[in-house]
Amino acid sequence: MGAIEFTNIFKSFGKTEVLRDISLSIKSGEFVAVLGPSGCGKTTLLRTLAGFEMLDGGEIHVDETLLSSRTVHLSPEERGIGVVFQNYALWPHMSVERNVSYSLKVKGVSKQERQKRTRDVLELVGLEELAKRRPADLSGGQRQRVALARCLAMQAGVVLLDEPLANLDVHLRATLEEEFSRFHQRSGATMFYITHDQSEALALADRVAVMDKGQIVQFARPRTLYLEPANEMVARFIGEGKLFDVERVTPVQNGRADVDLFGHSIRLRCPDRMTAKDRARISFHPSDLSLADRGAGIPARVTRITYRGDHLRAEVAPDPAPEMSLTVNVAPPISIEQGQHVSIALNDGWVLPDHQLS
Numbered sequence: 001m002g003a004i005e006f007t008n009i010f011k012s013f014g015k016t017e018v019l020r021d022i023s024l025s026i027k028s029g030e031f032v033a034v035l036g037p038s039g040c041g042k043t044t045l046l047r048t049l050a051g052f053e054m055l056d057g058g059e060i061h062v063d064e065t066l067l068s069s070r071t072v073h074l075s076p077e078e079r080g081i082g083v084v085f086q087n088y089a090l091w092p093h094m095s096v097e098r099n100v101s102y103s104l105k106v107k108g109v110s111k112q113e114r115q116k117r118t119r120d121v122l123e124l125v126g127l128e129e130l131a132k133r134r135p136a137d138l139s140g141g142q143r144q145r146v147a148l149a150r151c152l153a154m155q156a157g158v159v160l161l162d163e164p165l166a167n168l169d170v171h172l173r174a175t176l177e178e179e180f181s182r183f184h185q186r187s188g189a190t191m192f193y194i195t196h197d198q199s200e201a202l203a204l205a206d207r208v209a210v211m212d213k214g215q216i217v218q219f220a221r222p223r224t225l226y227l228e229p230a231n232e233m234v235a236r237f238i239g240e241g242k243l244f245d246v247e248r249v250t251p252v253q254n255g256r257a258d259v260d261l262f263g264h265s266i267r268l269r270c271p272d273r274m275t276a277k278d279r280a281r282i283s284f285h286p287s288d289l290s291l292a293d294r295g296a297g298i299p300a301r302v303t304r305i306t307y308r309g310d311h312l313r314a315e316v317a318p319d320p321a322p323e324m325s326l327t328v329n330v331a332p333p334i335s336i337e338q339g340q341h342v343s344i345a346l347n348d349g350w351v352l353p354d355h356q357l358s
Helices: 042-050 096-106 111-124 140-154 170-187 198-204 222-227 232-237
Strands: 004-013 016-026 031-035 057-062 065-068 081-084 158-162 190-195 207-212 215-220 242-251 256-261 264-269 277-284 289-292 298-307 312-318 326-330 341-346
Touching: 004 042, 016 042, 016 057, 016 215, 031 042, 031 198, 042 065, 042 081, 042 158, 042 190, 081 140, 096 111, 096 140, 111 140, 140 170, 158 170, 170 190, 170 198, 190 198, 198 222, 207 222, 207 232, 215 222, 215 232, 232 242, 232 277, 256 277, 289 326, 312 341
Parallel strands: 031 190, 031 207, 081 158, 158 190
Antiparallel strands: 004 016, 004 057, 057 065, 207 215, 242 256, 242 277, 256 264, 289 341, 298 312, 298 341, 312 326
16 A cells, blocks of 8 residues: 655745645555656655655645644654665665665564565565675665665555666666566555656656646656647657647647648647637647658758767758757658758647647
């Protein structure tokens, strides 16, 4: 069990309001990632759940047990929550097995049970042969596995991870992403994962909460965030998103609307209840653009070419809006050059809901 409920959370440091009226319901056993730019408040939100920070307003419940409010504050050790820190937080003078078993000893677990749990979880994370080593003798990935093993041994219903891959190289990150998924499946714990790396969040989480300026701006499945952002911040933040202004938005059927983009009529996805309007803003990604036959798309000039191995990445400036820069992925055998004039087609996009142009 480990259902988490944040209700109207407020937290300030001095005169700086860091969390503003956050409400979030997380199901037991769910893997939730909290994603956002630096300074948005995501780590502070984790620290309020862990018990490291007191609330200025609101309540936090886990399985209907009140952990935090303005008048109630259970200590971290009373919450039974596992935490995996960015710096691993391992005891440097203890061996791997002692790092794993020490918290069980503090909780009063018998020696025999401690030994069994420690042996079992080290085998699960592939560290049984390194049990006698100290953290200084381990790689970054191995230290991260020790931290995970410690949480497994505690049998915590809720596990918090604060940017756990930030200090690792890109190849090791991919390996440990798989490790986190296996950890989630084995433990059945509710995972609350803080990151600024959207690829991690989208790959790992059942749902992702996007934060901006101390608030949750969208909480949805990764596919929904990517294809149907709730506002301009999410649209720009997820997947190299781009925005365009369009005219004459005419809803048709099945969540589609015809829009006018630089004089071209294009059919795009839109919210089901969208009404006709003179102007709106659309979002899309580089993968939604392609080269088109002359006269069939939007005229543009290639301003930069980058070789990406299996494709060329071309930055183009549309002739009707030369101040804009769009990215088009061009697969072989097609070849283009800087300065070349091309036509580009927008094959998919999303009309942002309830947008008011400034």
